[in-house]
Amino acid sequence: MNFFINRAMGIGNSGVEHAQFYRGELFDKAGIPYRYVFVELVRELHEAMDAWNLRNDQVINMWEYFVYGDKYLDHGPLYKQAVKSDMVIDSTNTNRMFTSQTSSGLTIIEHMVKFPDPKKPNMLLVSTARVEIFNAQTGKRMVMFEYDNEPHREFLLKSIHLFDFKGQHLYFENEVLLQKFFFEQLNAYYEGKNTFIIDRGEESEAALYKMRDLGIKIIELVHADHLSDRNDPKHPLWNNYYEYMLMHMDKVDRVVVATKLQREDLLVDFPNDTNKIVAIPVGGIRDKKPKAKVQKKNNGVFKFVSVSRLAEEKHIDLCVRAIAKLHEAGHKVSLDIYGQGETKNKLEEVILELSAGDYIKLKGHSNHVDQVYPQYDAFISGSFSEGFGLTYIEALNAALPILSFNARFGALELIHDGENGFLASFDRGNDDDSVEQLAKAGEKMLAANYSNLVRNARRSVSEFKDSVLAKKWGDLIDEL
Template identity: 30%
Template structure:
């Protein structure tokens, strides 16, 4: 069995989850058995599965499994009768929430108990203290240990009446190790592809060290490296455990040739050799078909972008670039698809710049290929991308792209003067104004030779067809198992 291991999914998702969805479609086309594995507590999991068209029999949720009346049946069929989600709260006379009761979308209920965080009531708030999950006689409960006001971790995790036995796990790591050992007990010839969560790597490496006959792969979705400090590599903290235990990892999947070469070179500099055969390039997204080149007859150029509304995506740069283009006499608009914590600040920036009706926050789309059809060009202001699925979606439609020349995503998918333009940037606050000037210039240049760039997009897309990517997976997995 092939497992795609992640913490969870939601109403909106990042590129990591979309990469999993794409991989599932390729495995399905190849006839390879797979399961999504989600280990976070997700009260609305089955609702979100429905939104993203994930079949119940393709998903294993840790808490659904441990609370199931028939665990083996659940591993095979999934949750056969999901519930509708609802919740009720109990408030005290001071209007403080003390209890929260939820009917999850799975087969169990959740009760959350809150306590006062500080003895001095003036100092703190009421925080989650205890969580109880129940399905008839099956029960899971834990307390939270607060490392700070913002950081907490579950401790003293009781799992009652799982297969007729009672368990106590001191930490979440112990629970995860038990959960994966259960998957090992039920399934054969297992390959785990970890998309997110260092704790998953820890649990599975431990099982492997204890003799479990499993294969372990890690899919890298972002820039993995920061710098060398005093001769030692400073890795992205999401991948620190991976590179510390690379000898126990069977497969490392990256999306670009350059990232593969960088990983091999950086490991060799610290004396880690013989890793080239386990670092492979398989793009996390592709195109179902190659679109016909577009023709732009002039008029208003409609730019589009799609990203989580987070600061790291630098969406403020796009708004300023549109403002500069309009001040220079160009007729352009920009629609921004996505949701996130920066919605309100972006809306204020649009209003302050008097760009209402020119720049529009469009919200979430669960089908960006369809949503981007009416637009002329794609634009991105991200300084860092592991691959950039939104780039691929734009390429599949024949859209020229203007973007910062981020190391892996843009430089792999946007070829200068072929299917778009790369804007130079320096990732420092002091360079922001100049970066925006460069991005504005890249957007303007798209308008000067649009048709040739759209034809180039179709050429680039031919290198990333679904069939080619499925064949890459098949070759790699045949060598692994």
Template identity: 35%
Template sequence: MIFFVNKGIGHGNSGVEHAQFYRAARFREKNIPFKLIFTDLLPKLHQHIQEWQLAENEVIGLYDYLLHDDPDTYLREGEVNIHSYQQDILLDDTQTQRMMRCQTTGNYQATIYKHKKHVPEKDIYVVEDDRVILENNNHRISWHYRDTASRGRQMTNIHVDNFRGEYYVFNTFETLVAFFFAEIQQRYQKNIYVIDRGTENEVALIQMKRSGQPIVLIDVVHAAHFVRFQHGQPLWNSYYQYMLDHVHDLDVVIVSTQLQKKAMLTHLRHIGINHVDSEIIAIPVGGVTNISAPRRWSGGIAHFVTASRLHSEKNINHIIQAIHQLRLEGFKSTLDIYGVGSEEQSLINLVNELHLDQVIQFKGLSHQLTDTLAQYDAFVSASYSEGFGLTYLEAMAAALPIATYANLYGAQELIHNGKNGYLANFDPHRDQISDNINHLSTAMRKIFDHYDALSLGAHQLANNYQAEIIATQWQKVVAKYDN
């Protein structure tokens, strides 16, 4: 069996989850069996399985499995007892949460006891989870949280009661995850684990492989792996530190672009790791199935669109300010923003402060983004870093020219300056934001000086990323080890 290993899934997902959805679609087309594994506690898991058009028998949730009446049936069929999410919250006389009980969308209930503590550094009180109890009749999982100096709050004293009639205690979440993967390993044959997220997942699976289990490990890199050189040595992105420290334990590392493959090989050679060229493979995280015809610009109002999580690292505020700048210069333009996230309210406030509420709209999520993008004239992004940038590809499939910061590695691989859009130079230091926005607005305006040619270029380049090509690349990787 082939497993896509991740921590969680939700209503608004990152590019990691969307990469998994794309990969799942390609595997279905090639009739390659797979299952997605999620190791986080996800009370609304089954709601999101339906929302993102996954099948129940394609998903294994760690807690669903350990709490199930019949774990083997669950592995075959998925969860069949789906519930609506409901919760009750107990407040004390200061209106502080003390306990939350919920019926999860799976077949178990969760009771979470809260703890209120004072944080002297900020002189505020915070409410945190203290004890968690999950129950499905006589099946039960419970744990406490403890504060650690280096890793924050961690699960401890984890009890798993009546799993296959046995009772277990784990000191850490990492040991629980290791137990879970050992269970999975016993139930399937010829296992290939494609690790998309979670250092604890990497640790458990690498230890399993070192113990002699006949497994294949494929680690997928979804972002820039390298930060900078420090004292002559590469400083890795913390999400990929463990992977790069244990690269010899992996069978394959998948990156999204040829640019990142070349960079990673260079960085590894710098620390004395050679002869891994064939183990690092570039496969785009997404592909396109339908490519729109090239467009023509007939003038009028330029309708821009962007789509991403509304988080600070996406710099949506730069795009809003670029629109403001374009309009001050007399260039008629609008912007629609797709996505959800923690920055939404602050972005709405910025739009209102700039009196742009009539020309900038927040549209929420789109589950058919390529079709949605086809309603617009051009795509814009302001992220300083993109491992690939699925939305770039979806914009290209809609034949939209693109204006974006020249980030590594997605923009520099997918956007060819003057061919399908324009790359805006940027400096990540805070005191350079104003200049960055100037560069971005210039790129946005320049699109409409060469619109028809850029739309044709987007259409042509999108053909390099057809879904069938991506599916065949994955099929070759799997075939090498599936014997």
């Protein structure tokens, strides 16, 4: 069996989850068995699965497994219940106990405590100290654990109890030991060659590296730039998310990156790992040739679109400011932004500040971006770092030229300046200059031969067909 290891998933997912979903489609095409494995306690997991058309027998959640046991691995939870929650508040108007019921049949009780704010000693905070998980159908308590508020790593799991798990009461001091036990159970249940494909989670890495003697295979996925900036000595060498893996390369069978450029860059530091480091894109295009793009005049307005999580590292605010500059210069342009996230309020403020509400709009989340792209003329991205840029592939396949910063690695590999889009330089410490450069690149796009951009956009992704990428994964799994 092949396990895609991740912390969690939700309704609005990051590129990591989208990459997993796409890999699942490729494995289906290649006839390779797999399961999505999530190790966080996700209350609305099954609602999210429904939104993304994932079946119960495709997904394994560590906590649901500890409640239901091995039978759960074949078909998921069989007991369903209505979702509800209740908060107990004490006489000081302080939250003390939060009870929630998941649709998958778990009852979760969170016990809360007051504690001093480490940053503001005179202030008290209220947070979860202990969690109990019950099988709602039987009423039996199956799991209990505590949180340790470690100053530099926020909340860590500790003192974890599994009650009556296969007739035993088990105790684990921390999450790494718990995950190791969990992965050992999966390895024992699914006989034959088991490959653990890690998309996210240092705890999962630490747990699986301890299991090498069981004959498992480990593949690590790198979804972003593994360096902050190779040419900037002010930044640390490794991206924190990949540091643990890069310091333990001997424990890994394969490292999969999304672009040839990133593979070449990793080989600078690991020149002897030419066979270990593999480039397989995390997104692709359908084998069936898409319909020809219908070009519309849109009343003379050139319509840009952005599809992204609304997160600081995506720098959507720079896109907003660049489009506003084009508008102020007299160009008929518009921008629709699809996505949700923590910077929504900030973006609303920027749009209001620029009086740009008539031509720049937040459109919210969409699960059907393939239907979104054809409505627009070009795609815009403000990211300074994209390991691949799944949305780049989607946009190019929809014949949308791309306006972006010349960030490693996805933009530099997928966008050919002046052919299928335009690239702008950026300065991490100077947003004004970055906006100016992005607007100048936008000027070039508006002045270019648009028909040629459209033609080149679709041609540029012909090597990313599903069947080609499915074969790459099939060959990789077979050779381990």
